[in-house]
Amino acid sequence: MTDTGSTPTAPATSASSDASATHAWAPAAPAKRRHRGAWWSGGIAVATVVALVTASLVLIAPGTAIAGVPVGGMTPGAAAEAVSTRLHQTQIVLTGPGSDASVTGADLGAEVDAQAIAQAVFSERPMWNPSTWFAEASHAQITIDRDKAVATVRSAAPQLFTDPTDAVVAYDAEAKTYIVTPAAPGTGVDIDAVLASLQTAFSAGETTVEVRPESVPVEAHTPTFVAQAAADQLNTMIANAGFYVGDERTVPVDADTLASWIELTTDARGAVQMTADIAAIQQVVDTLAGQVDREAEPTTVLADGNGNVLNTLTEGRSGRTLDSTDDIATAYAEQLAAGDAAYVLPVTVTDPAVTKVSRSIEVDLSEQRVYLRQDGAVVTSFLASTGTPSFPTFTGTYRIGWKLTIQNMGNEDLTKPPYYYTENVPWVMYFNGDQAFHGAYWHNNFGNVMSHGCINLRVGDAKYLYDWAPNGTVVWIHA
Template identity: 50%
Template sequence: MTDGANGTDANTAAHGTAATYAWAPAEPKKRKNRSGLWIGLPAGATAVALIAASLVLIAPGASVAGVQIGGLTAGAAAQAISTRLDQTAVTVQSPDGEITVTGAELGATVDAAALADQAFSENPMWNPSSWFPEGADIAVDVDPSVAASVLHDKLPGSYQAPVDASVAYDEGSQAFVTTAAQPGVGIDAAAVTSALQAAFDEGSAATTIEAQVVPIAAPVSTEAADAAVAKLNGILDTAGFYVGDERTAPVDRATAASWLSVAPDGDGGFAISADAAKIQPAVDALAGEINRDAVNASVIVDSAGETIHEQVAGQTGRTLGDTADIAAAYATQLTEGNGAYALPVTETPFETTTTERRIEVNLTTQKTILWQNGEVYRTYTISSGAGDHATHTGNFRIGWKTQMQDMGCVPGYDWCTRDVPWVAYFNGDEGFHGTYWHNNFGTPMSHGCINMTIPQAKELYEWAYRGTEVSVHY
């Protein structure tokens, strides 16, 4: 018989006796130990919280300019950095006494947020290898105007204010002129700034320096004023209303200057402004200066149609366009330094009338004929050169002209005629001229010139412009 455990009694078996079997009572089941679960839950939650915190905190030991930021969030670190800078104090010893100023009073700032973000990025708590990094320094930015103001207020005896350069219109020279800047003196603000930077870098809450009185440049320099003057005078040089490249309606310098205002711009330079209301009267008068009818041209041409003289210059007609916005637009343009305003104009072209003129000299008939547009305009009986002085044949053009001249009255000539009138040369020393010493026209009589009566010579002189063709033939 086998027991419930399928085993034999070991003692009985050893003595060779019959075994006695009995059911043994079942052992009670052990209760599961849940203490570990109850204890582990808070520990796990803490671990999760620590992990979460490590994801937003800066590593232990991190510092910026002596400010300990380890274990802080980036936002808290930025606040700590800024607070330290605000509270850093500089004691300034000067000839006028001793004062203490803080970073906050000097207008000092740092980009604390960017630095804190960088510290967390490079040294997060979750990365143990980044713990206890070396400290980092950052540049302190001090507003020069704030620093100068606070030092001036606390040490007024050490200051003499600089005088800014200025710009004004001078009626005598009709130009804008510069009044040069004058430097002042005061406490060396740069030395104070450097001391603040050094103290902040070292993590010191306070420092002391001996500051000297140094020259202080005017915020608005002479160079800035000169640049503004050059721009303003450039406006005056070109001020006016233009049609194309023509300054059709000039604006005098004093008037243009009265439209302009110039003042410091707050950044060390000058701002130019213009008053559209003052410009408007000039705009209202433009139509009378701009509008005009076209004028047709009249020109004298040669047989090839080339112009040899302009009798009447052609001129396009003009009509001014809409002027409603010109004053405002010009005011804006002047602030940019441009004094030339291009007007909206409609132009009407002109026509050109041509008149062809040429002169013919017939040595056989002893005639001079003026041709105009292919028709005979005048015919004169003349006296050409005689004998060895015969007038040369060929095609020439009128060149030099003079109303009166002595002829032959120089060494080398065996004759002299005074006060020869209405001379128009066409071939060297051969030309047309009036004649008072003979009346034998129709017969060669001259030393090569074309002799004419004085009224005829005057008419030809006034009719034939330089460049007029002259044909001499038999």
């Protein structure tokens, strides 16, 4: 059968089929479509809200400013960067006569603790808290690198600066002393005033500020008082410079020599520093042994017959030998650099030997002569005048008890014992009660008895005996 394009008819049913049922072929009804519009739109809204909430947790509240820099809606890191950038780019214009220079905050070494400030602002004013929105600006304290700022301003406006003159310490060879040339101050720009102007402008949100530089004195790197202290120390060193054995300055170092050894410089703080020439010091060290070494010299003491020391006749001297001179020059150079010019030498000391001598005085009445003996041998002798038979000089062994350089003898009242009076008797040496050796200026009859019991001597001989015989010297008188 030819297809005519009409709807096909169903085939005939069998005879046994339900005659009332009707069957036909037809396409299935299309499935019912789901509507997604509502949940999709809701998801977008939720995501947006979540994003906003999340942002509010990491951003600074709107309307917030640090100094004059708006930072609302920024993260703390971005805020810190914005604050630092604004400060570094702020222009400082130096005004005034002969000055039209301009520098930036970065040129001055200006800084703020932007990270800490931004973090503190965020902690106090987070976006999620509307009550903190549009609050007053937070303060940001500026600091500057003072040395960098001075160098920058000086480079930009050199006419605003004059250099100070340092104090100088120098050796005056004529006066043999160190003297000081005083310091003179210079002039510069008041950096604190520049910083104050920058702080005011930055806090107000201004990106350019005009500053009329204020002149201030600039102290010298080495002020006068520092130089004077160094000169005083050097002059003290001159006064005691040398090589010592104990407390004795055995080898002095004169001012010119010391000054030739020392070089003066100043350090970064302006302090005066001393360094010493080791090679020059070594030339003197090489001569030390010849000036230090010496033999011991004995001490001589006067003793009585029992060996008891009565007096020191000659003071001995210890011997000494300089030990190794290795490293003395280096050690002394270090000591000079520290301000100490008295170097104690290493020496071996030998104590002096002690020699005892014995002295005695012999008076021979029969000869009317006095003998001075040392270790038994006669040193010298003098004629004397001893006591008359009425006033004898007593024999025996005595000791000189006390001595007087001059004395009035007797009694001014001649009616009373001893019935004589003599003024200004010199070089008196008592040995037995009121009997004594003494000078007699009133007669020249020596070699004959003349006295009231004393032993008269010529004045010069009496002086010699006075100096020769100390208290305790033995006196032997015999006929």
